[in-house]
């Protein structure tokens with residue numbers, strides 16, 4: 001969900017979903033990762049710095065690779081379909097650069113959700129740590145959903161790790177993984193009518209023997 005009501009999320013509820021997220025399993029129970037709630041003035045300053053960097057076309061070295069380079073055509077098709085679902089729901093045409101950029105910028109404002117999380121990972125973890133943290137992230141999203149909240153992970157945040165560290169007073173030992181918007185979905189927001197599909201079972205499930 002990328003459109004939220006301004007209704008605040010009670011602290012006790014946020015703590016509850018974070019505690020549930022932490023029940024995720026992890027290799028050797030290392031429980032990697034940290035969730036940072038960014039609020040008030042700090043949140044405004046972070047978002048305006050991120051939007052400024054994005055508008056200026058600033059480029060930073062990301063802390064980890066997300067997408068394959070180059071993107072194979074099968075994956076590229078899925079990416080394009082997801083983008084079409086999003087921009088189609090908003091009525092933004094394929095060649096409407098301004099409209100697409102305006103939606104992209106909303107990533108950096110956590111979609112104006114009442115809760116803005118920055119998700120970090122201790123420096124030094126390899127892919128296994130990211131897998132563990134992914135489980136906790138999904139645990140968070142499912143727990144939130146079960147409690148009437150909605151969410152959206154924001155990988156776009158990973159584009160500006162140094163800027164985020166600087167604003168949150170973090171050292172280079174904290175890798176920036178993603179952001180997370182959390183709150184009560186706005187039932188009237190067109191963006192929330194975005195619907196994606198999934199590939200067929202035989203594309204990702206094989207039987208050998």
Ligand SMILES: Cc1cc2nc3c(=O)[nH]c(=O)nc-3n(C[C@H](O)[C@H](O)[C@H](O)COP(=O)(O)O)c2cc1C
Pocket residue numbers: 001002082107152153154155156157178194195196
């Ligand atoms: C780790 C992660 C990062 C994501 N980053 C973004 C993002 O930066 N911006 C965004 O609008 N959606 C983001 N998404 C949402 C995906 O685009 C979305 O989950 C996918 O298109 C499938 O759609 P669905 O979740 O609505 O089924 C992210 C999802 C995940 C799991």
